[in-house]
Amino acid sequence: MSPRRGRRLLKAVVGTAVSCGLLTLNGPVLVSAGRNALHEYKINSPGYKADHGHWSMLDVPDDMRVNAIHAALLHTGKVLIIAGSGNNRKSFDAGTFKTILWDPKTDEFRRVPTPTDMFCAGHAFLPDGKLLIAGGTKRYEVLEKDVKYAAGAMTIKNEDPDPPPIRLEKGSELASPLGHRYRTAKTVTVRPARKTVAADGATTVTASEVQVWVEAVAKGDSSVVKKPTQFRVADVSRRHSDNVYGVSDYLTTEKQEYWGDDTSYVFDPVTERYERVANLRMARWYPTLVGLEDGKVLSVSGLDEFGRMIDGHNEIYDPETRRWSLHPELRRTFPTYPSLFLMPGGELFYTGSNAGYGSDTVGRDPGIWDLSDNSFDKVPGLREPRETETSGSVLLPPAQDQRYMIAGGGGIGESPKSTARSDVIDLGEPDPRFRPGPDLEEPVRYPNMVITPDDKVVITGGSSGYRGAGDSNVLVCQLYDPKAGSISRMADPTVGRNYHSEALLLPDGRLITLGSDSLYADADNTIPGKFERQIEIYSPPYLYQGERPRITSGPQSVRRGTTAPFGTPDAAAIRTARLIRPSAVTHVTDVEQRSIALDLTRHRSGVEVTIPTGAGLLPAGWYMLFVNDEDGTPSEARWVRVD
Ligand SMILES: [Cu+2]
Numbered sequence: 324m325s326p327r328r329g330r331r332l333l334k335a336v337v338g339t340a341v342s343c344g345l346l347t348l349n350g351p352v353l354v355s356a357g358r359n360a361l362h363e364y365k366i367n368s369p370g371y372k373a374d375h376g377h378w379s380m381l382d383v384p385d386d387m388r389v390n391a392i393h394a395a396l397l398h399t400g401k402v403l404i405i406a407g408s409g410n411n412r413k414s415f416d417a418g419t420f421k422t423i424l425w426d427p428k429t430d431e432f433r434r435v436p437t438p439t440d441m442f443c444a445g446h447a448f449l450p451d452g453k454l455l456i457a458g459g460t461k462r463y464e465v466l467e468k469d470v471k472y473a474a475g476a477m478t479i480k481n482e483d484p485d486p487p488p489i490r491l492e493k494g495s496e497l498a499s500p501l502g503h504r505y506r507t508a509k510t511v512t513v514r515p516a517r518k519t520v521a522a523d524g525a526t527t528v529t530a531s532e533v534q535v536w537v538e539a540v541a542k543g544d545s546s547v548v549k550k551p552t553q554f555r556v557a558d559v560s561r562r563h564s565d566n567v568y569g570v571s572d573y574l575t576t577e578k579q580e581y582w583g584d585d586t587s588y589v590f591d592p593v594t595e596r597y598e599r600v601a602n603l604r605m606a607r608w609y610p611t612l613v614g615l616e617d618g619k620v621l622s623v624s625g626l627d628e629f630g631r632m633i634d635g636h637n638e639i640y641d642p643e644t645r646r647w648s649l650h651p652e653l654r655r656t657f658p659t660y661p662s663l664f665l666m667p668g669g670e671l672f673y674t675g676s677n678a679g680y681g682s683d684t685v686g687r688d689p690g691i692w693d694l695s696d697n698s699f700d701k702v703p704g705l706r707e708p709r710e711t712e713t714s715g716s717v718l719l720p721p722a723q724d725q726r727y728m729i730a731g732g733g734g735i736g737e738s739p740k741s742t743a744r745s746d747v748i749d750l751g752e753p754d755p756r757f758r759p760g761p762d763l764e765e766p767v768r769y770p771n772m773v774i775t776p777d778d779k780v781v782i783t784g785g786s787s788g789y790r791g792a793g794d795s796n797v798l799v800c801q802l803y804d805p806k807a808g809s810i811s812r813m814a815d816p817t818v819g820r821n822y823h824s825e826a827l828l829l830p831d832g833r834l835i836t837l838g839s840d841s842l843y844a845d846a847d848n849t850i851p852g853k854f855e856r857q858i859e860i861y862s863p864p865y866l867y868q869g870e871r872p873r874i875t876s877g878p879q880s881v882r883r884g885t886t887a888p889f890g891t892p893d894a895a896a897i898r899t900a901r902l903i904r905p906s907a908v909t910h911v912t913d914v915e916q917r918s919i920a921l922d923l924t925r926h927r928s929g930v931e932v933t934i935p936t937g938a939g940l941l942p943a944g945w946y947m948l949f950v951n952d953e954d955g956t957p958s959e960a961r962w963v964r965v966d
Contacts, residue, residue: 366378366814366815369867371814372814372862372864372867373864373867373868374864375812375813375814375864376800376813376814376861376862376863376864376866376867377814377861377862377867378800378814378815378816378817378859378860378861378862379859379860379862380817380818380857380858380859380860381425381430381835381857381858381859381860382430383425383432383856383857383858384432387423387425387432387434388856389404389406389409389421389422389423389856390406390409390410390411390421390823390838390840390854390856391404391405391406391823391824391825391837391838391856391858392405392406392407392409392410392442392443392823392838392909393405393406393407393441393444393446393456393825393907393908393909394825394827394835394837394838394906394907394908394909395446395448395454395590395827395905395906395907395908395915396827396828396829396830396905396906396907397452397454397590397592397905398452398592398905398945398962398964399592399593400426400427400428400829400830400962401424401425401426401427401592401595402424402425402426402427402827402829402835403422403423403424403435403454403590403592404422404423404424404425404837405421405422405437405441405442405444405456406420406421406422406423406442407420407421407422407437407439407440407441407442407443407444407459407460408420408440408442408460409421409442409854410442410823410840410854411854412463415440415442415460415463420437420438420439420440420441420442421434421437422434422435422436422437422441422597423435424595425858427829427830427831427833427835428831433595435595435596435597436596436597437597438586438588438597438599439459439584439586440459440460440461440584441456441458441459441460441588442459442460443458443459443460443581443608443609443909443910444456444457444458444459444584444607444610444909445457445458445607445609445610445611445612445622445625445660445909446612446907446909447612447613447614447620447907447914447915448614448904448905448907448915448944448945449589449614449618449620449642449944450618450642450942450943450944450966451642451944452592452944452945452964453589453590453591453592453598454589454590454592454907455587455588455589455600455612455620455640455642456587456588456589456590456597457586457587457588457603457607457610457612457622457640457647458583458584458585458586458587458603458606458607458608458609458610458622458625459583459584459586459608460581460582460583460584460608461581461582461583461584461585461606461608461628462581462582462630463581464578464579464580464581464630465578465579466578467576467577467578470576470577470578470579471542471543471576472538472539472540472541472542472543472546472576473505473538473539473543473544473546473547473548473574473575473576474536474537474538474539474574474575474576474579475536475537475548475571475573475574475575475629476534476535476536476537476571476573476629476631477497477505477507477534477535477536477537477554477569477570477571477574478532478533478534478569478570478571479491479511479513479532479533479534479535479556479567479568479569480513480530480531480532480567480568480569480570481513481514481515481516481530481531481532481563481566481567482516482528482530482565482566482567483515483516483563483566483567484515484516484517484518484528485515486515487515488512488513488514488515489512489513489563489567490510490511490512491507491510491511491512491513491535491556491558492507492510492558493507493508493509493510494506494507495507495556495557495558496540496556496557496558497537497554497555497556497557497568497569498554498555498557499548499552499553499554499555500552500553501552503539503545503546503548503552503554503574504539504540504541504546505537505538505539505540505546505554505569505574506537506538506540507535507536507537508535508536508537508538509535509536511533511535512533513531513532513533513567514531515531516528516529516530516531516566517529517531534628534629536629537569537571537574539574543576544576546574547574547575547576548571548572548573548574548575549572549573549574549575550572551570551571551572552570552571552572553568553569553570554568554569554570554571555568555569556568556569579630580626580630580631580680581608581626581630582606582608582626582627582628582629582630583605583606583607583608583609583610583625583626583627583628583630584606584607584608585602585603585604585605585606585607585628586599586602586603587599587600587601587602587603587640587647588600589645600640600645600646601644601645601646601647602647603622603638603647604638604647604648604649605625605627605628605633605636605638605649606625606627606628607622607624607625607626607627607633608625608626608627608630608659609624609625609626609659609660609678609679609680609910610622610623610624610625610659610660611623611624611657611660611661611662611663611912611914612640613663613664613665613671613914614665614915614942614944615639615665615669615694615942616665616669616938616939616942617938618642618938618942618943619639619640619641619642620639620640620642621637621638621639621640621650621653621663621671621694622637622638622639622640622647623637623655623657623661623663624637624656624657624658624659624660624661624681624686625659626659626680632656632659632680632681632682633656634656635654635655635656636649636651636654637649637650637653637654637655638650639653652697653694653697654697655686655692655697655699656681656682656685656686657673657677657681657686658677658678658679658680658681658682658686658687658712659677659678659679659680659681660677660678660679660909660910660912661673661676661677661686662674662675662676662677662716662729662912662914663692663914664716664718664727664914664917665914665939665942666691666725666750666939667725667937667939667940668939669694669695669938669939670691670692670693670694670939671691671692671694672689672690672691672692672727672750673689673690673691673692674689674711674714674716674727674729674748675687675688675689675705675708675711675714675716675729676711676714676715676716676729676732676911676912677711677712677912678712678713678910678911678912679712679910681735683735687708687709687711688701688708689701689702689705689711689729689748689757690702691750702748702755702756702757703756703757704746704748704756704757704758705729705746705757706744706746706757706759707732707742707744709734709735710732710733710734710740710741710742710744711729711732712732712733712734712735712736712738712768713731713732713733713768713769713822713910713911714729714730714731714732714733714742714768714770714911715729715730715731715732715769715770715771715772715782715785715911716728716729716730716772716912717772717774717780717913717916718916718917719747719774719780719805720774720775720778720779720780720805720901720917720918720920721778721901721918721919721920722917722918722919722920722940722941723919723920723935723940724749724751724805725749725750725751726747726748726749726750726751726805727747727748727750728745728746728747728760728772728780728803728805729745729746729757730744730745730746730760730763730770730772730782731743731744731745731763731766731767731768731769731770731782731785732744732768733768733789737789738789739788739789739792741766741767741768741786741787741788742766742767743762743763743764743765743766743767744759744760744762744763745759745760745761745762745763745803745810746758746759746760747760747805747808760803760808760810761803761808761809761810763782763799763801763810764797764799764801764812765787765797765799766787767785767786767787767797767799768785768786768787768788768789768821769784769785769786769820769821769822769824769911770782770783770784770785770911771783771784771785771820771824771825771826771836771908771911772826772911772913773826773827773828773834773906773916774828774903774916774917774918775828775832775834775863775865775957776828776832776865776901776903776918776947776949776951776957776958776960777865777951777955777956777957778804778805778806778899778901778918779802779803779804779805779863780802780803780805781800781801781802781803781813781826781834781861781863782800782801782802782803782810783799783800783801783813783816783820783826783834783836783861784796784797784798784799784800784816784819784820784821784824784826784836784839785797785820785821785911786819786820786821786841789842790821790822790840790841790842790852791819791821791822791839791841791842791843791852792841792842792843792848793843793846793848794843794845794846796819796820796821796839796841797819798815798816798817798819799812799815799816800812800813800814800815800816800861801813802863802864813861813863813864814861816836816859816861817859818836818839818855818857818859819839819841819855820836820837820838820839820855821839821840821841822839822840822841822842822910823838823839823840823854823909823910824836824837824838824839824840824855824911825837825838825906825908825909825911825913826906826908827905827906827908827913827916828903828905828906828916828947830947830959830960830962831959831960832862832863832865832866832871832949832957832959832960833860833861833862833863833866834860834861834862834863835858835859835860835861836858836859836861837857837858837859838854838855839854839855840852840854840855841853841855865954865955865956865957868954868955868956869956870956871952871956871957871958871959872891872893872896872897872950872951872952872956872957872958873891873892873893873958873959874889874890874891874948874950874958874959874961875890875891875892876889876890876929877889877890877929877948877961877963878963879962879963879964880963880964880965880966881934881963881964881965881966882934882965882966883934883935883936883937883938883941883965883966884934884935884936885933885934886931886932886933886934887931887932887934887963888926888929888930888931889929889930889931889932889948889950889961890928890929891928891929891930891950891958892928893950893952893958894925894926894927894928894929894930895925896952896953897923897925897930897950897951897952898951898952898953899920899921899923899950899951900920900921900923900930900932900948900949900950900951901918901919901920901921901948901949901951902918902919902921902934902941902946902947902948902963902965903916903917903918903919903946903947903949903960904916904917904918904919904942904944904945904946904947905945905946905947919935919940919941919946921933921934921935923950930950932948934965941965943965943966944964944965945962945963945964945965946962946963946964946965947960947961947962947963948960948961948962948963
């Protein structure tokens, strides 16, 4: 809307408001319409946009609307939006898994064939720009009311070192000394035990084992087992009956959690396809994938193949071999989706943010995880340390400063608690500790935090209640300035974003927010919620300051520790240059995005930037190069590969 039209509208509104004094019946409606028009006028005025930015809705074709659970910006400039089954049981049962590609330049959408349910997988960018995606959903949860038979995981052991392997068909029966009978849900094969002979001739036999889901033969609680119990296999031969048995200590009629998947893919931004790579060594649901200095990727936490918290078993993906390997020397337990950031020295900083599941005591304290010796140095000072679940975390720009912010968050599980706290830690201090940052406008879970090219952080959306309960979406967007330590209110988003929502920076400087999975649609928590499929675009104030600087030429790849020339007709006005690693975000967890400051020298027709050294600061991969002028107005990004 042009300002002129806006002004005319304002007059009309005033007129209506006056006349409604006479028409008392219609009064309130007209007044509120008048307020809306005033609000519309205000938020669309150039002055307001220049100070607060502006929100608009992306026009998404009906057949391209998906439950956006994961979003990642690819180096082709397109946004990969992964729904998988989209937290929709019917889609899961039908095997309908969705992925959409959106090109912000052309507003074209494209569907991508999605081989398995990547809903609640983890992801990280590889040095070549492909997105590694691991884990996902193997089976949906079963609520307690739907659990008719006691069930759980059982370990089948084989102590016989002699071949052949023992095969237990699906439906094989196992019985405890107390007469609890269970049947296996799947056919499994247990290898012969491992026999080793020491130098002195002593033999050791180590039982081999395999895990299988079992379900009680009898309905109800009569078969429940809650202590270590050995089960005899009914159908094996006499020779094996002493050597092959089951053990379990937890077979109940309680709620059964989602089962993790072990499939793993890379998404190629160029061919726009998923390529299958070797499976994870452990199935994972809600893992965090974090890139390491050497270009490998560490996968941490998650629920396993039977919905149990993974007890500290972490694994590493090697892009060369396309395989995962378990790393017992890195055993460490975190809640699901822990926010782990790669540090310049190769350590990982855990801010305390996490999302979903986990022990309420183990792995909740923030600290520095040194992978060279698996030590963990806790850092003190975090306020509301019990409200880190569903909080937001970001490595503040520029990354060289090694300052991290944690903001918002809620109590563990379905706790109604949430906090407005933001705390900041400077890891460059001799004894780093969290210090109070500014309070957010309202207590909030699931705040999405996005780094902008001008060294600020947009903090938007979230809800004060668990998954938006009680109509608690927070329609607030704030801008944090790490340098000033201040926060200011921006234009309000119009779409609520809570659980299963994302936000990311586009190469043109705009931001998008997508997803949201309210449990209920009403304030009384009676009507089931609907997944939010609208995508909203935020244009920050820097897009309303007039001309933007431009980058017109430059290399497509650069090496750390070198300088590189980039052409710009606006060289005299350029003040800063930043490399921003694109986001890959889910569950308000984005450990990819980071902004690295570049030293620059200005020439008549361009700038020369220095690419810092250190793969912990600047991991190999594709980055968006932005240059900013003296007003902090950024250029559009130019994609650069860093090696
Ligand atoms: Cu989820």
